Amino acid sequence: MSLAPTLTRIPYHLAIIMDGNGRWAKARGLPRLAGHRAGTENLRRTLKACVRHGIKILTIYAFSTENWGRPAEEVRGLMSILEQVIERELKELHEQGVRIRHVGRVEGISPRLLKKIEKAVELTKHNDTIILNVAFNYGGRQEIIDAVKRILQEAVPPDQVDDALLGQYLYTAGQPDPDLIVRTSGEMRVSNFLIWQGAYAELYVTPTYWPDFDESELQKALDHYAARERRFGLTAEQMKRLAGQGK
Numbered sequence: 001m002s003l004a005p006t007l008t009r010i011p012y013h014l015a016i017i018m019d020g021n022g023r024w025a026k027a028r029g030l031p032r033l034a035g036h037r038a039g040t041e042n043l044r045r046t047l048k049a050c051v052r053h054g055i056k057i058l059t060i061y062a063f064s065t066e067n068w069g070r071p072a073e074e075v076r077g078l079m080s081i082l083e084q085v086i087e088r089e090l091k092e093l094h095e096q097g098v099r100i101r102h103v104g105r106v107e108g109i110s111p112r113l114l115k116k117i118e119k120a121v122e123l124t125k126h127n128d129t130i131i132l133n134v135a136f137n138y139g140g141r142q143e144i145i146d147a148v149k150r151i152l153q154e155a156v157p158p159d160q161v162d163d164a165l166l167g168q169y170l171y172t173a174g175q176p177d178p179d180l181i182v183r184t185s186g187e188m189r190v191s192n193f194l195i196w197q198g199a200y201a202e203l204y205v206t207p208t209y210w211p212d213f214d215e216s217e218l219q220k221a222l223d224h225y226a227a228r229e230r231r232f233g234l235t236a237e238q239m240k241r242l243a244g245q246g247k
């Protein structure tokens with residue numbers, strides 16, 4: 001495992017559970033979808049702020065495999081928000097050098113939306129300012145199940161199965177694990193988000209609802225991260241030695 005990116009004071013890979021859109025809307029007497037729209041606007045601000053901070057990967061939890069169980073109107077609304085965002089923002093995101101990646105299951109997404117997602121992924125595939133992983137129709141357990149199925153289908157010998165190999169079968173294959181996972185709106189749960197990749201991630205939970213998670217809130221999360229001592233199961237002395245070797 002290369003620790004190079006993970007030992008910097010700015011997270012190389014930031015992941016966010018964007019929670020609290022519904023409560024944000026309710027507090028204002030608005031429908032839940034108004035909260036999701038406000039959350040979407042906040043995402044665009046946050047992405048820009050991440051680029052300014054030099055964060056190289058931002059993974060957002062946009063729609064979980066469990067979210068299909070929400071009221072039909074809300075599910076339809078979230079699908080249409082994603083479609084609209086791709087249509088409205090793709091050109092600008094591409095110009096900004098954002099590489100969009102889909103993290104999640106393809107099965108279950110409507111063919112029309114899937115086509116748009118694939119177009120966004122294809123158009124931006126050579127961009128390198130920042131990777132935006134959109135966890136959509138995503139579940140961490142499902143991701144591990146999908147990985148195990150493919151490993152078995154390919155008849156990989158059991159003695160070759162280790163954490164590096166399994167990582168290559170995840171939706172995030174080829175990317176370093178998240179350094180920091182932020183959850184807004186105060187819940188102390190990971191909710192099936194990056195459960196494999198987040199094994200050593202630092203966690204930061206704020207009571208602020210996602211639409212209100214502005215640049216000063218992001219700065220607070222980054223300050224907390226910078227102050228943490230990460231050890232990956234080793235001792236502080238071993239970590240110092242590794243840092244000295246640039247590993």
Ligand code: FPP
Pocket residue numbers: 018019020021022023024036039040043061062063067081082085134185
């Ligand atoms: C959680 O808030 C948020 C979601 C389930 C959806 C997040 C989606 C967006 C911000 C839309 C933008 C996404 C893209 C990719 C454009 P909640 O509804 O669970 O809030 P609550 O816990 O207060 O009810």
